[in-house]
Amino acid sequence: MTVSRALPLLIGAALSLAGCMKDPLAGLSRNPDIKVELFGGFAGTPPAPVTLPPDAPRLVASLYQRDIAGDVALVARRGTVTEWMANDGVTIRLDGGILVGTTGLGRDLYAADAASLMAAMAAGGGSYARDFRFMDGERRIVLTSAECTLTRPTGTQEYTELCRTGQGTFTNRFQTDPATGDIIASRQWISHEAGYLGLNPKPNS
Amino acid sequence: MSHAFFGGWSYPVRWRAKGAVSAMAMALALASGGQVQAEPPRLNLLGMPGSLTLPAARPMEDGTLAFSLDRENTREVGTLTFQALPRLTGSFRYGRFDRPVNALYDRSFDVQFQLLNEGDWLPGVAVGLRDFIGTGTLASEYVVATKSLGQTITLSGGIGWGKLGAKGDLGSPLGERPNFTGLGGEPGYNQWFRGPAALFGTVDWQASDRLRLSLGWSGEDPDGPAQAGVVLAGASWQARPGMVVSAMADQGGNLGLGVQFAFNPRVAPSTFVPGRQPLAFGTASPDAGAGGPVDRLSRRLAEDGLVLRGARISGDEAVIRVDNRSFGQPSQALGRTARALTGELGPEVARYSIEMSGPGPAASRVMLTRADLIALQDDPARAEKGWDATKVGAVQPWRDGWLPEPSPYSVTLHPYLALSVFDPINPVRADIGAQLDARLRLTPNLFVDGSLRARLAGNRRASDRFSNSALPPVRSDAARYAVEGDAGIYNLTMTYLGSPMPNVYTRLSAGLLEEMYAGAVGEVLWKPPSSRLGLGVELAKVWQRDPGMGLGLGYYDYTTLTGHASVYYAITPDIDARLDVGRYLAGDKGATFTLERRFANGWKVGAYATLTDVPFATFGEGSFDKGITLTIPLEWVLGKPNVRRTDVLIQPIQRDGGARIDPGFRLYEAVRPAQAADLERSWGMFWK
Structure with a gap:
């Protein structure tokens, strides 16, 4: 395999890996001390949903x-x-x-x-x-x-x-x-x- | 012969454990091509500024990184190009060159320097060296001038020597060119600009926003002197932002196809994602709960992934020690801490001193006042004025005021990607697998780190390129670790970080330091927070580990003492120079010189060369160790706070001379980002 054929393949493989691993293990992370980080994963701390003050202008x-x-x-x-x-x-x-x-x-x-x-x-x-x-x-x-x-x-x-x-x-x-x-x-x-x-x-x- | 390890090609890219996730992120960022450039770089098939196969005096936008692939009749090469400074372009190339008998797999380096920028009337002028370190397959030197005529026509022309001058229509204006001798890897100074010279030129017509047509004349020598002097024609098409495909043909029947990807670390691929927005300065968090000010402060900081490790509040001053486990930018972590201080401590506490540890030890004391913070938060010039109102001093010793560690242990599971490249049989080999990182915090300064790796898939195991080195196989046997280390302990160390006196940082780590070495490493660094100069000493006693990543040390029976004295100097806040002098892993003595471009967002691109007392002939192919380093902050890829980064080391040839241990991090890399020069240029993040 040559450089020009192997590199796109590699990038493709990395991409598909990233795509199919979108935090399937997030559920494992019950213990706050255990963090599962996959691509972009930040499973321990999802951003808190925003609740807007109901009576505010x-x-x-x-x-x-x-x-x-x-x-x-x-x-x-x-x-x-x-x-x-x-x-x-x-x-x-x-x-x-x-x-x-x-x-x-x-x-x-x-x-x-x-x-x-x-x-x-x-x-x-x-x-x-x-x-x-x-x-x-x-x-x-x-x-x-x-x-x-x-x-x-x-x-x-x-x-x-x-x-x-x-x-x-x-x-x-x-x-x-x-x-x-x-x-x-x-x-x-x-x-x-x-x-x-x-x-x-x-x-x- | 199973030891037919020619050149030690294998394993020149070592993606460190912590880089594993980002390896994919990087690939994604490169492939997505979403980084729009104001002006797409114009690169020739060899990945340097120009068109067709010829140079032009038109640098890329400062900071741009480009990756080019080129397929021609007799060569197939990939080139990594970096616009290191506005006028300086450098590249590293690897590829296959067909020869009558067999193919040559060769690496080469190019540099081009812009002598004169293009003006309204004057052309831009550049001087360049092509393949100036190496076996010289493409070795050429040139001077080139480039000028636009109107909006769509660009003319370039120049004089080339070496391969570019083969036709020799100008004779040998600067004398004869001596023959190349040696093993490759040495700059061929005595050849530069010598021998036959020839003219070359190109006309580019930007036919549409995306299509560029080029016609060129070259005195190049594609297949031998008989064909020297050819007309070339080609087209390039901007398929999407950051991606260009090119095709060309020349009179001699050579066809070329190329594709280029370009992006700029200064342009983030993803914009900052909305998430939890910080509360205003002076606002208490409704979630900080009851209790004393220190308890509330601790809970408030924890909301941002910051850990309050120490607090002393007396009179109108609060001195706190915070561990940043969330933010890639120390200035942003400091800003969140300052918000928490103004919100959770009453107005009677008017002055704050924050000492923040991150991946490394606390390296500066940042002093702020409540009044400034509240007054400046709505000032349009808060980034500049806020920095002027901030004092940065040295960390002071702590005796009391420590708080208990809220999470004494942490575990992270993530994928890893390990690459071996430049093996001529299979230039890219990769393994993917799962990695479990664990950290046990024993005291504020003492912790145990460990990583387990299990390979899930890949082909690095198929490598049989073991060492044939004349030196102890301190690095050239890396392939053996890839073959035998399917699962095991990647590293397991106990580390002590200290600051025994102001401006002095110490680190001591012992255990399984890295995949190939166990032992103990001690490091001392002197680096005042506002100084350009840093001095360091590192000493390690190491044993080479068994290839299976177990606990054993018997396979090699190799032990050595290695260590360096280092001088670090910040030429500008964006450019670091570094000199390491000492004894390397194979017992060789010498020095490493490194230059590094440091971007404010955490990206780093560097190049280094190591010369030791190992004779070039003993070192083997390449003659001496040299390489390119990249540091990619995961935050840049994700567009949201993240403390992780990827370190990539690209070595054209990994041999055993000039090799060093990889102790996970070095103090300077951990200390520098938390100090004045880096804080100042990223102080805008303080208010984010």
């Missing part, structure tokens, strides 16, 4: 790129920052309604600043810089600086934020409450890979 979150939507519940509040969680453990972090982070979506938004956008909103529009941070596959933080312009057609409560980065542009939209100025619905950019996140009030809550 909720929003409807949509991931347009994946064509999915679901509830997220408020799980933490620190000053103007709120944290929302979906029942699959995905979290969304908002600062005054502005998206400043996600977890569990794959290419997450690690952090974004909200202060400059908040100031522009208070002023009814403007141009400013915003920093977005992502974590790359090497687990390093990658900083992306965006030049953004916020506009609001007169007589409306809808803001449009157009941001330009070295990699392209994205457009965020915010609908605000005419009385309080709070953001009540939005479509905000997460990352090039994850696309946009829609946040809307839950109809009957």
